[in-house]
Amino acid sequence: MIGALISVGLQSPSYLVAAFNPVTLNVGMILLSAIGYFSAAGLPQPLVAFGKDSNEPHESIYERASGSDFTQLHPEIQRRFGFSSTDNVASIGPG
Numbered sequence: 001m002i003g004a005l006i007s008v009g010l011q012s013p014s015y016l017v018a019a020f021n022p023v024t025l026n027v028g029m030i031l032l033s034a035i036g037y038f039s040a041a042g043l044p045q046p047l048v049a050f051g052k053d054s055n056e057p058h059e060s061i062y063e064r065a066s067g068s069d070f071t072q073l074h075p076e077i078q079r080r081f082g083f084s085s086t087d088n089v090a091s092i093g094p095g
Contacts, residue, residue, distance in 0.1 A: 001026065004022075005022060005023065005026075008022060058084040058085070058086050058087075059084060060081060060082050060083055060084045061084075062081040062082070063081070063082055070082070
């Protein structure tokens with residue numbers, strides 16, 4: 001990157017003073033990356049790690065929304081809407 005910047009500076013110095021030039025874009029990206037890196041250090045960590053390492057069963061969003069009424073649904077409806085993101089299952093339907 002530094003070599004390209006020097007090359008552009010020598011061959012076309014007008015690019016370095018134009019709006020959105022390589023210098024300001026690169027400096028801006030570096031600053032945004034640094035801000036994101038340092039501000040992420042203060043964020044709280046999740047209590048439960050979701051994914052393949054978690055052995056706890058997770059309820060689906062439909063099961064959570066309907067509560068105890070979910071068990072009263074037809075078994076095929078429970079199967080269709082009873083999976084969570086940790087089950088590695090997808091449901092695709094028409095419409």
